Amino acid sequence: MKLKATILGMSALVALAAPALAEYPERAIELTIPAGAGGGTDTSARKLAILLEEKLGTSIAILNVGGGGGSVGASQFMQAKPDGYSLFATWNSPITTVPQVQNVAYSLDSFTPIASTSETAYTLCVKADFPAATGEEFLAELAANPGKYTYGNDGIGGTMQLAAERIFQAKEIDAIAIPFGGAGETLQNFLGNHVDIYGGSISTVLPYVETGEAKCLLVTSAADVPALPDASGLESLGLGDKETLLWRAILGPKDLDPAIVEKLAAVIDEAVNDPSYVEFLATKGEVPNVVKGDALGDRLQSEYDALAEVSKRLGL
Secondary structure, three states: OHHHHHHHHHHHHHHHHHHHHHHOOOOOEEEEEOOOOOOHHHHHHHHHHHHHHHHHOOOEEEEEOOOHHHHHHHHHHOOOOOOOOEEEEEEOHHHHOHHHHOOOOOOHHHEEEEEEEEEEEEEEEEOOOOOOOOHHHHHHHHHHOOOOOEEEEOOOOOHHHHHHHHHHHHOOOOOEEEEOOOHHHHHHHHHOOOOOEEEEEHHHHHHHHHOOOOEEEEEOOOOOOOOOOOOEOHHHHOOHHHOOEEEEEEEEEOOOOHHHHHHHHHHHHHHHOOHHHHHHHHOOOOEEOOOEHHHHHHHHHHHHHHHHHHHHHHOO
16 A cells, blocks of 8 residues: 555656646756857857757857856856756866866766767867878877977866877877967967967868968877868877867756756757758867767766876876
C-alpha cells in the first residue's frame, strides 16, 4: 500500500511537471556573454540567439560582461537562478583554461552543461620568407633553434599558449611565448614584426593568408582545416592526441532542471544546424559541433585535466 502511494505521488509530480515544461519558456531569456560586444563569441552567440528566439517563441536579451578572460562574466553568472531563464554563451577558455592561472570563484561544477555549438582550430602562422613550407619543417626549424623564435598568443596561460605548448613539449621545442590581449592584437604585432609567429584564431589571420602576407603551417586540430590547405593537422604529424580546439557552448546555472536542459539542447541542435548558421560559421572558419548534456560535461573535464597538466609543466 505504501509503495502504491509512493508511485501515485511520483506520477502526480510527473503530471505536474509535464505541462510546466510544455509551457517553457513563458518569458524572455537572458543570455550572458563573458566578453565585450563585437568579438567572435559575441557575434556567434547573437546570430544563434536570433534562431533560438524563433524556435523557442520568446525573446532573448543579450548581456555582455567582459573582463578577466571571461572570468568576470562567469563569476557573475554563478548567481543566476536555475530556472531556465538565464543562460551562458561562452567559449571554452573561461571554463577550462582561466582557472589554471587565476583564482576564480567558480569551478566546472558551477555550471550545467547544455550543448556545445561550434568549434575551430587555432593556428600557427609565419611570414612568407620563413624557412619552412610544411608543418613538419616548421616544427623541425623551431626544434633546431631553441629560444630563437617568439610566438604571439592570447595571454599568459591562455588557451592558445597552452595549445601551442602541448605540441612544443611533445617535440622538446623551446619557443618564447609573448602574451597579447587577443588574436587581433597578436596579429598586429605579428604583421609589425614584433613576433616571429602568429598564434591565434583562423578567422583573424585568414585575410592575410589570402593576400600572401602570412602562411599558416600548423593547426591545433587533429584533422586538417580546409580553409588553410598548407597547414598540417596534428594527426599527420603523429600528434593527434595533442589536439586543442577553440569551441563554444551554452551552459546553464548549477542544478538546472534536466528536462529543461534536454529541451534546450534539442533546440540548440536545430539552430546550429540551420543552413544559415552553418554558412555563417563557415565565414569564420568554424564548423557546427553539438555535444549535449553529460557528454559535454565529460569534454569540459577532459580538456580541463589536459590543460592543467600543461600549465603545471610551465609553472603557471
